[in-house]
Amino acid sequence: MNADTRGPVVPPFSVISGAQVQRALQGQEKQITELVEATYRWHGAGDSVNPPSYFLRFPDRPSSRIIALPASIGGQVRVDGLKWISSFPENVAAGIPRASAVLILNDHETGYPFAVLESSIISATRTAASAALAADRLSQGRSRPTRVGFFGVGLIARYIHTFLTGTGWTFDETHVFDLSADSAAGFRGYLEQSGTPGRVTVHDSAEALIRSSDLVVFATIAGEPHVHDVSWFDHNPLVLHVSLRDLAPEVLLASTNVVDDVEHCLKANTSPHLVEQRTGNRDFLAGTLDDVMAGRVTVPADRPVVFSPFGLGVLDLAVGKYVYDEIARLGELNVIEDFFHELKRYG
Numbered sequence: 001m002n003a004d005t006r007g008p009v010v011p012p013f014s015v016i017s018g019a020q021v022q023r024a025l026q027g028q029e030k031q032i033t034e035l036v037e038a039t040y041r042w043h044g045a046g047d048s049v050n051p052p053s054y055f056l057r058f059p060d061r062p063s064s065r066i067i068a069l070p071a072s073i074g075g076q077v078r079v080d081g082l083k084w085i086s087s088f089p090e091n092v093a094a095g096i097p098r099a100s101a102v103l104i105l106n107d108h109e110t111g112y113p114f115a116v117l118e119s120s121i122i123s124a125t126r127t128a129a130s131a132a133l134a135a136d137r138l139s140q141g142r143s144r145p146t147r148v149g150f151f152g153v154g155l156i157a158r159y160i161h162t163f164l165t166g167t168g169w170t171f172d173e174t175h176v177f178d179l180s181a182d183s184a185a186g187f188r189g190y191l192e193q194s195g196t197p198g199r200v201t202v203h204d205s206a207e208a209l210i211r212s213s214d215l216v217v218f219a220t221i222a223g224e225p226h227v228h229d230v231s232w233f234d235h236n237p238l239v240l241h242v243s244l245r246d247l248a249p250e251v252l253l254a255s256t257n258v259v260d261d262v263e264h265c266l267k268a269n270t271s272p273h274l275v276e277q278r279t280g281n282r283d284f285l286a287g288t289l290d291d292v293m294a295g296r297v298t299v300p301a302d303r304p305v306v307f308s309p310f311g312l313g314v315l316d317l318a319v320g321k322y323v324y325d326e327i328a329r330l331g332e333l334n335v336i337e338d339f340f341h342e343l344k345r346y347g
Contacts, residue, residue: 010094011107011114013339016327018118025125025319029132029166031302034176034253036129037293039073039318040260044290047074048314052267063223064088071313080106083119083316089221097155098221099123103320112340114345115324115333119316120155122323126315128159130260130289132167133242134307135215137292138238138258142301149175149213151206152220153187156242160217161191172198177209214238218246225271230254233304241308244270249278256286260309271309 025032042048049072056066065087070077072080085101092098106112139145148164148171150157174196178184184202197337203209210216210232216239233239233251234281241247244265251274259265259272262285266273274285287297289307299305327333 004320008108010112010262010340010343012333012335012337013113014115014324014327014333014335016115016117016323016334018121020122020327020332021118021323024323025121027166029129029163033129033133033163033167035318035322036126036315037133039077039129039312039314040133040290040293042073042075042077043261043312043314044294045205046194048072050264050312050314052264053313061088061090061193063090063208069311069313069316071317072340073314077318077321078108079317079321080108080111081113081313081317081320082106083123083313085119085123087221094155103316104289105125105164105317105320105324107219115320116188117320117323118228119320120285122316122319123311124156124159125163126319127156127242127309127311128163129319130309130311130315131160131217131242131307132169134240134258134289134309135164135169135238136167137289138299138305138307139215141299142238143214143306145214146171147173147175147176148215149209149217150187151177151209151216151218151246152243153178153183154221157187157217157219160219160240160242161194161196165194170197171215173212173213174198174200175203175209176200177203177206196240210237211235216240218243220246222246224269225249225251225274227251236302236304239304239306241271241306244272244308244310246288247271247306249343251304252306253279253284255304255306257284258286258289258292258297258299258305258307260289261312262288264310265308267310270308270310293331 055067069083101119103117105115106160220243228248
């Protein structure tokens with residue numbers, strides 16, 4: 001039988017390390033942001049399956065959780081899979097990252113998994129690319145921010161800063177606030193080491209950071225709203241509400257609200273979900289980022305604008321497949337021979 005008429009075959013199975021992932025993504029901020037934009041468009045057009053995330057919680061470790069994000073994306077990617085990501089905040093005190101993750105890619109034709117990738121870097125990358133894309137699209141028709149503020153300065157904040165600068169953003173001022181003085185100092189050191197232009201200011205209050213910034217990035221581990229004062233946003237900043245639970249309902253009700261996916265974002269007591277519970281409706285939502293990109297929603301210049309992305313599994317798949325293809329192109333796949341052993345139905 002000729003190869004081109006052969007039926008589906010089991011793909012080889014590969015393991016891709018975090019070091020390989022990082023090398024594949026290094027310096028690719030523009031390309032990955034364009035890929036994330038395309039993925040949002042495919043998702044908005046219905047060329048995806050993105051069911052609700054599943055949360056594994058622990059009665060004896062209430063601050064920790066492990067989340068499963070199954071998804072399938074079409075378009076030019078055409079891959080299925082699952083991100084399995086843990087968040088253990090107590091790790092930080094021990095000097096290791098809060099989050100760890102793996103991503104499984106499944107073959108579109110056979111369903112067989114063909115790769116597992118270290119995914120904390122992929123997760124941070126797709127989050128940062130989504131934030132950079134939103135900053136660009138939501139600032140169109142408004143004054144482009146020149147003062148950026150990072151509220152919470154862990155790994156995600158670092159990646160968002162990298163993607164902002166990697167996609168052409170420059171700022172006259174960079175502002176920093178974190179409950180941990182060590183974290184704030186460490187982030188300032190990163191900014192200085194990376195050659196960030198303009199003045200860098202570390203603030204001792206949340207109010208000072210927000211009032212000093214035209215673009216505010218929330219990247220905390222907050223479990224419930226802690227920013228309540230609507231007047232802090234009187235200067236109508238653009239807010240990337242990446243951590244989803246920082247802003248009280250009254251702040252969102254005084255803002256123009258854009259999400260990545262309505263059904264996903266209004267769950268699990270996120271700030272938008274709390275607004276829905278309070279008001280009994282979703283009228284406070286202007287629409288999705290895809291709506292803005294497609295011109296179905298126009299962002300006003302005379303109100304704060306808040307982007308609240310839940311984080312879609314389809315983004316992880318798109319970035320993960322990009323990494324896989326790049327590693328395969330370089331001939332550096334670590335194939336596990338005979339990973340699938342019982343392939344004959346009757347032995």
